[in-house]
Amino acid sequence: MGRSITISKSILSKLALLQACAQSHTYCSIEDTDTHWILSYAGDEDTSNLEELYHLCLEKEAQLVVEATVAPLRELLYRKAFESVAQRE
Amino acid sequence: MKRLPFRYGSIEDSMVLTNESGQYYFLSLPHFKQFLSDADELPQTIKDDLQSKFFLSEEHSLAHALEASSLKLRTKKVFLATFTELHIIVLTYACNSKCIYCHASSSTDATQAHSLSIPTARRICEFIMRSPAPSLKIEFQGGEPTLQFDTMVFIVEYLKTLNSRFGKHLDFVVCTNLLVLPQKHLQFYKKHDFSISTSLDGPKQIHDKNRTPLNTQSNYDRMMEHYHTICTAYSPQRVSALLTVSKHSLPSLKACVDTYVEEGLHSIFIRALNPYGVAEKALDDLGYPLDDFLTVYDEVLDYLIALNKQGTFIREELASIFLQKMLTPFSSGFVDIQSPPGTGISCAVYDSDGGVYPSDEARMLARCGDTTFRLGSVLSNTYEEVFLGEKLRELIRMNMVEASARCCGCPYIPYCGIDPVRTYQETNLHTPHQSCKKYAHIITRLFEKLHTDEACERVFFSWLTGIPYLELTL
DSSP states (O other): OOOOEEEHHHOOOOHHHHHHHHHOOOEEEEOOOOOOOEEEESSHHHHHHHHOOOOOOOHHHHHHHHHHHHHHHHHHHHHHHHHHHHHHO | OEEOOOEEETTTTTEEETTTTOOOEEEHHHHHHHHHHHHHGOOOHHHHHHHHTEEEEGGGGGGHHHHHHHHHHHHHHHHHHHHHOEEEEEEEOOOOOETTTTOOOOOSGGGOOOOHHHHHHHHHHHHHOOOOEEEEEEEESSSSSSHEEEEEEEHHHHHHHHHTTTEEEEEEEOOOOOSSSHHHHHHHHHHHTEEEEEEEEESHHHHHHHESSSSSSHHHHHHHHHHHHHHHHHHHHGEEEEEEEETTGGGHHHHHHHHHTTTOEEEEEEEOOSHHHHHHHHHHHHOOHHHHHHHHHHHHHHHOOOOOOOTOEEEEHHHHHHHHHHHHSSSOOOTSSOOOOBBBBTTTEETTTTTTEESHHHHHHHTOOOOOOOEEEEETHHHHHHHHSHHHHHHHHOOOOOOOTTTOOOGGGOOOOHHHHHHHHHHTTTTTTHHHHHHHHHHHHHHHHHHHHOOOOHOOOOOHHHOOOOOOOO
């Protein structure tokens, strides 16, 4: 793992990338090309953090794929739980 | 079969599924893969379990499963229905002790006492009674609130007079160091059914080092004498203690537990040092890395579990907050760890100058000059301006774990919460996400124990029910 990682947009969505960055302690620059994300360090930090961010990105993408299968039901669940209360108020 | 909404994470060599109502289920990795790819192929016993916990549903009973899950979710969030129940009143910043970590920045100098006046106290009472909650808990804080005992008496009596029109249930709590306990105080607590919250930082040597006496008499001796007076003349069930861990006590945390057991206390709240007030200014001398705290916390949790298994009932309160959400249909009522956050909507703090804050920590910041979270004043704002204003709405909106980019996907969402004031302070101190790390660590430990140790599960249920381990049958 070097000072930068290039990840295809076909395997990593912008949402997963943003979620991973929000959760990670890694600070890096992100270059947005037509087909790839390029995550790179500007300084001399330990590159293991970049590797950790990479794995977190993949984990978040997997979570999003799984979440997509239940998201409509989750929305329905919250509506059933609270919509009647909101309407009442 | 249809999968219902869930999140997942790894626990040791297995996966844990959680859902919105806080139910959980452990799956081996092969079964987890099967759950994701084709749940129909799972063994029948696992499918039955997953259905009973609302992770799976037959297509034809999906509507029923969603209805039942929504009821469970609403039960978990029932604290939203009642609005602000906990009202904290700061009677004074004067104190008769000089604790080395004082989060409230109390003062032993009478000119810096900033005590609450009766006209302001009257206005605070009228504000509190506007809360729609049918049950109110009024907590007196300081400084040392008993130094303004007459004001406390006025507030209790005035609230009861006002309440003759409202018919609410009133509970009173005093947070006191128990250095003074005249007969008239004790009689007053008994008459109004007070709960008494105090601090015990461990053995005498540690307690007196953390909570420095102003004279030659030991704070520990005075506090314990009054603690035992309350136990015999009032009720041991009405007094509880909080343990604040400083750098001095961290290596001796097991000895602190032993002190609690020896003194007959049945619960211990292991609280890491919070970065407010004097503690913030002295972090270099009193603080410690979070990892060090968590290492010791794990050891002490194991020690407490072992004590319970041997027949000594003693509950760890921080773990119990999470366990309440993991093992029961209910939330814990602990406002610092809930979503939407408890700030303002579950807890309000009235400072001695009439200022209103959404949490105790918010007024601690204000005492140090940072009034970011001040919602208004009982002297110059209406109840609606304070509690329905955009400032509080935004604070709540921006701090829900369900909608946070950092939290979404986390399997611990049903058990966790964001304290906006703590998040703000951690950012100020360039130590972000410390609370997240702490809570995730503790919840993971609890899940590991639930997954691997049935006897431990029984200890946890004994903590939640108050029934000693050896007497509990599941």
